[in-house]
Amino acid sequence: MLAIETIELTKDYRVGFWRKRPQRALERLSLEVEVGEVFGLLGPNGAGKTTTLKILLGLAFPTAGAARVFERDPRDVSAHQNIGYLPENPSFYDHLTAQEFMTYAASIFGLSDRARSRQVGLLLERVGLTDSRNHPLRKFSKGMIQRLGIAQALINDPDLIFLDEPMSGLDPVGRREVRNLILQLKEKGKTIFFSTHILSDAETLCDRVAILDHGKLQGCGELREILEVGLSSTEIVLEKPNRDVIVALEPFASSIVRTGNRVLLTLGVESDLTEVLAEVVRSKAKLISLNPVRMSLEDYFMERVGDNDAPPPGKAAAGMEPGKGE
Amino acid sequence: MIQRIRTIAFHTFKESVREKVLYNLIVFALLLIGSAVLFASISLGIERLLLVNLGLSSIAIFGLLMAIFIGIGLVSKEIDRRTIHNILSKPVRRFEFIIGKYLGLLLTLVVNTAIMAGGFYTALYYVERHLGHEDLLLLDAIYFILLQFAIVVGLALLFSCISTPILSAFFTFCLYVVGNFLGDIRWLGHESGSAIFEKVTALLYYLLPNFSDFQVISQAAHGKAVPSYLLTSGSFYALLYVTVLISASILIFEEREF
Numbered sequence: 001m002l003a004i005e006t007i008e009l010t011k012d013y014r015v016g017f018w019r020k021r022p023q024r025a026l027e028r029l030s031l032e033v034e035v036g037e038v039f040g041l042l043g044p045n046g047a048g049k050t051t052t053l054k055i056l057l058g059l060a061f062p063t064a065g066a067a068r069v070f071e072r073d074p075r076d077v078s079a080h081q082n083i084g085y086l087p088e089n090p091s092f093y094d095h096l097t098a099q100e101f102m103t104y105a106a107s108i109f110g111l112s113d114r115a116r117s118r119q120v121g122l123l124l125e126r127v128g129l130t131d132s133r134n135h136p137l138r139k140f141s142k143g144m145i146q147r148l149g150i151a152q153a154l155i156n157d158p159d160l161i162f163l164d165e166p167m168s169g170l171d172p173v174g175r176r177e178v179r180n181l182i183l184q185l186k187e188k189g190k191t192i193f194f195s196t197h198i199l200s201d202a203e204t205l206c207d208r209v210a211i212l213d214h215g216k217l218q219g220c221g222e223l224r225e226i227l228e229v230g231l232s233s234t235e236i237v238l239e240k241p242n243r244d245v246i247v248a249l250e251p252f253a254s255s256i257v258r259t260g261n262r263v264l265l266t267l268g269v270e271s272d273l274t275e276v277l278a279e280v281v282r283s284k285a286k287l288i289s290l291n292p293v294r295m296s297l298e299d300y301f302m303e304r305v306g307d308n309d310a311p312p313p314g315k316a317a318a319g320m321e322p323g324k325g326e
Numbered sequence: 327m328i329q330r331i332r333t334i335a336f337h338t339f340k341e342s343v344r345e346k347v348l349y350n351l352i353v354f355a356l357l358l359i360g361s362a363v364l365f366a367s368i369s370l371g372i373e374r375l376l377l378v379n380l381g382l383s384s385i386a387i388f389g390l391l392m393a394i395f396i397g398i399g400l401v402s403k404e405i406d407r408r409t410i411h412n413i414l415s416k417p418v419r420r421f422e423f424i425i426g427k428y429l430g431l432l433l434t435l436v437v438n439t440a441i442m443a444g445g446f447y448t449a450l451y452y453v454e455r456h457l458g459h460e461d462l463l464l465l466d467a468i469y470f471i472l473l474q475f476a477i478v479v480g481l482a483l484l485f486s487c488i489s490t491p492i493l494s495a496f497f498t499f500c501l502y503v504v505g506n507f508l509g510d511i512r513w514l515g516h517e518s519g520s521a522i523f524e525k526v527t528a529l530l531y532y533l534l535p536n537f538s539d540f541q542v543i544s545q546a547a548h549g550k551a552v553p554s555y556l557l558t559s560g561s562f563y564a565l566l567y568v569t570v571l572i573s574a575s576i577l578i579f580e581e582r583e584f
Contacts, residue, residue: 057415060583077417085415091407093337095344107333108416152412162415 001071003160003191004033004056008065011051011215025051026215028065033193033208035159038186040202040223041195042301043212049195050088052212053164056193057085069160081109084153088164088195090145094138098129098148101137102155109156123151128177142169150178154185161185163194167201179204199298211304218304234267237288238280245283252276262288330418331426338430342396343437351395352438355388356445363449373453378464378547381446386471386543389439390502393475396434397482398494400427401579410584421576428483428572435475443468460549466557467546473564474540478502480571481535487578504530505537535567 009029012022026048033039041049054060055067058074072079092101102124106116124130127147132140140148146169153161166182167175182192182205196202202209203223210220233254238245240261250256252271257264267276280287342348362380366373401424404410413423443465450464451457481501485494504511508531515527540560542552 054411054584057411059411059414077419080415080417083415085412087408087411087415089408090412091409092412093341093409095341100340104333104337105412105416108330108413108418110329156416 001035002032002068003035003037003070004031004039004193005068005071006031006052006056006065007067009052009055009062009067010064011048011055011060012063022063024215026055026062029212029215029217031210031217031220033191035191036186036189037207038182038192038205039194040206040209041193041212042197042199042202042209043195043218044197046214047212048215049212050164051215053085053162053193053195057083057162081156082159084156084158084161086146086149086153086161086163086166089168090149092137092145092148092152094136097134097136098124098140099133101148102152105152105155111156119155119157123154126154126181127151143171143174146170147174150181158190160191160193163192165196165198166194167196167198175201199301211301213304219300233293234271234273235289235291235293236265236267236276236280237290238263238265239286239288241280241285242283245279245285248279248283249276266293327419327422330422331429334413334418334423334426335430335433338400338427339433339437342431342434345396347395348392348434348438351388351392352441355384355442358384358388359442359445359449363452366453374450375547377450377453379543381449382464382467382471382543382546385439385442385446385468386474388442389435389471389475390478392438393431393435393478394482394495394498394502397431397479398486398491398498400431400483401486401575402489402491402494405584408584414584420580424483424487424572424576424579428479428568428575431479431483432476435479436472439468439472439475463549463551464546466552467542469557470540470542470552470560473560474537476564477505477535477537477567477571480568480575484571484575484578487575487582501535502537505535506541507538508534508536509538536563539563 006029009026009031010024011026012024014020015023029048029052041052043049051060055062056069056074058077058080061075067074069079070082093104096104099120102120103116106120111119121130124133127150129144129147129151132144137145137148146166150163150166153163163182166178170178179201182194185192186205192205194205206223208220208222211218241263246256246263249265252267252275253265254268255264255266257266267273277287277290359381362377362384365380366377369376401410404413414420447457447461450461454461478498481498482494485497489497512527512531515524518524539556542556545552
């Protein structure tokens with residue numbers, strides 16, 4: 001069973017004051033997210049990430065195509081019984097305390113008094129807000145609001161959790177806590193669909209990622225494949241190499257950087273490593289390190305969206321055809 | 327469904343009673359009712375008439391201000407602060423949200439009107455030194471004031487779904503004023519001799535909320551009971567009009583994107 005499915009999902013917003021014209025926010029987005037996956041939706045600002053989330057939550061409606069959450073239309077609110085959602089830059093009711101707000105959220109889900117009280121206490125403790133539970137939300141910092149947002153998203157113990165920029169506004173400690181929380185939820189078999197533009201978070205947490213840019217799917221695939229297949233270069237560090245070896249290695253290197261008595265040579269993937277190493281041995285230069293540099297998510301991201309005018313490069317990691325969800 | 331509507335209604339009530347503007351208005355209303363005692367004491371022979379007129383008018387005016395100022399933000403504030411994203415991503419149907427919001431503010435107004443009515447009856451007791459049967463008849467007038475609030479909150483809610491708070495306040499207030507003169511407007515159309523003007527005014531008479539039939543303060547001040555047929559028809563009219571306003575709000579809200 002799929003947790004989320006979008007089929008050719010297209011969304012136009014009407015913009016302008018007098019003569020409203022359609023502006024495309026999403027174009028024929030097809031994605032499938034399996035139950036139990038941590039799926040990251042990546043993209044620069046304005047890529048269509050939040051629009052996708054809003055459609056999946058029934059807050060906005062598609063212009064064309066369809067979306068399914070647990071095989072139901074997102075406008076069918078019965079599907080929401082099993083969903084948690086953390087909005088981007090969440091804003092809650094200033095006049096309520098954290099305890100009151102969580103109780104309100106729990107009441108909407110129809111939790112019994114006992115379950116409500118237990119769940120509210122448990123979640124406030126989990127996000128580190130127990131001591132502030134009776135403070136009005138207007139006195140909360142951005143990070144505290146973000147933590148509360150995460151707590152309320154879990155109030156119904158949902159199977160599917162949507163997180164829109166979950167690390168936004170958090171300090172390094174808070175970010176680590178949220179990362180651990182997401183991993184704990186994954187261990188429990190929860191499906192997590194989150195949007196972010198912090199690539200290191202996606203790299204740490206996601207099973208699969210999709211990259212959106214200008215509303216179009218630029219790539220989608222397993223993170224493992226992106227990171228393992230995408231060998232981009234090899235770095236060699238030599239200590240006190242003589243001038244001749246540098247001259248000999250120059251044709252193989254895409255860059256040579258000197259730092260003190262060490263030289264860092266970056267070799268392209270096409271360079272013959274055996275020949276390079278033979279040259280190093282011949283010159284009796286001291287080899288400090290040799291590192292194959294694999295493609296990072298950032299490299300992949302920049303390759304996909306870094307230059308919007310350029311066509312997507314032919315060289316791509318396995319299983320990541322643009323516009324193909326699987 | 328009922329449980330979710332009740333949750334949203336109580337939340338709206340809690341939000342409203344924590345609005346500072348509400349307390350300012352209640353204090354002003356109670357001060358005005360209190361000052362009516364002073365005016366009554368220097369008005370020989372018409373103490374009760376003056377006190378009742380001034381007291382009930384204060385309840386009507388300040389309640390109206392509460393209904394408008396809190397009502398216009400019922401939905402628009404949730405949209406502006408994006409708290410609506412959070413609510414509608416939970417298993418809340420959009421009509422449940424609208425009905426809950428309406429009932430929450432209505433509850434606020436009922437409680438505040440009860441507080442103001444308590445102040446009014448205290449002032450009345452202070453002047454008359456007793457409360458008689460004719461004083462209890464004043465409750466009919468207070469009930470009619472509440473019926474007006476019910477319609478005004480419905481109007482504010484409808485405008486809150488489609489417009490900004492300032493425009494919503496303007497439209498709601500204009501409709502309240504026009505609604506108080508609908509009888510006169512229709513009479514004007516009838517007397518004008520123009521068939522088109524007469525039809526237009528007749529249309530307005532049936533289409534716009536008619537508050538002129540709810541004006542029973544003066545009648546109550548003179549110790550006259552509100553006829554029972556008027557109580558029934560007024561209640562039925564308010565219920566019907568509120569149903570139409572809430573239905574229109576729901577229809578608009580169902581199609582809104584956030």
